Amino acid sequence: MAKAAPTTFHTFSSSNPNFQKSSIPPASSSFLKLPTTYSTKCRTQFLTKNSQSIRSPCFSPIKATPSSSSSSTASFHGLCYVVDDNIDTDQIIPAEYLTLVPSNPEEYQKLGSYALIGLPSSYQVRFIDENETKTKYSIIIAGANFGCGSSREHAPVALGAAGTKAIVAESYARIFFRNSVSTGEVYPLESEVRICEEFTTGDVATVELAESKLINHTTGKEYTLKSIGDAGPVIDAGGIFAYARQAGMIASAAS
Template identity: 50%
Template sequence: MEQDQAARRIAGKAFVLGDDIDTDQIIPAEYLAYNPSDPEERKFFGMYANVGVPKGQSGLPGGNLRFVPEGEFHSAYKIVIGGKNFGCGSSREHAPLALAEAGVEVVVAEFYARIFFRNSVNGGYLLPMEATERLCDGAVETGDECEVDLDAATLTNRRTGKRYALNPLGDVQPIVDAGGVFAYARQEGMLS
């Protein structure tokens, strides 16, 4: 994975999912017993990221690809491509945390459940970018090398050479730049 701070780009392999990926699919409730504030336990959120995604949807179109290899804590995928209503379900902040612990830096979806979007931003876990068109039906395939340019608000599929527009982060950009809501509050003098 490459990350260019000056140009604010994230590059890496993409993992494609479909519509209505909910928080229980991203990190099933049975794995919430781990303590996210304990580094030795926190890594297990990465190990179990996306294990609840239904067979037939995991890494479309084939359908049964593991996001994180068995017995490992990190995924080869730095970018997740989703469809509509990504992160729906419960309000658990463990969902974006699990993806981040697995190594995901950005999710690009058509639109998000607002609580997942805010948990991603507020926790400083990952970037929730919104696509202006549907990418999960073949524009990007699992394993494609992609690049997200945060300043230009684009995703480029290096396999096809095609570039897709993304919606800018807007009002949450300063929170993202600071690394989360608490870092932003400290930076702005709201917290000591």
């Protein structure tokens, strides 16, 4: 009897797409080919087109429904807190606080009180004042690769629990962007310029999502933001599960 030829499976390293080894392939290789930082184009493709290749037969791809617009009408106004490049999730919420359960209202509030507590001492102005549980800074202005490091969902949840509404960064770590969208806690927006060098902590600003515009009322300057695309309606709904319920993809909690 002829012996069947052995079957070889190939997979790709996320850091080097040309690297091959014997392994079971992932459900979708396209996600592993995304760049280190999650650009507007890539994140929109992941939420729409690429979901078609991995969805269950009983689900539809994540995309804006006819009743929802791909551009949010929300706007945010308040004080800005400015950080530099490569703010990792350990700085956003240290690992020692990951035992807090966000679904518990008391622990959710407590988690927010520790947001950005891991920043180095070079940040003389703290994100949350001593003996306070909420921040007075509703908008975070950041440099490149915001949210890098470990893939903890607690990072965007902590910022949302603290009172942050939006982050405007030069770029994001892709897992932080995904977690922000899936939890619906904060709007991760991208700027067209290196925005962290244009703002100072304490500046008063307005984010207009529908117009993809950021206004610094302290300096009088306006900036164009990259459209958040199809991720906007998911955040508007309060996260990916709330969006799926609204779109009829999964049963509502009441049924």
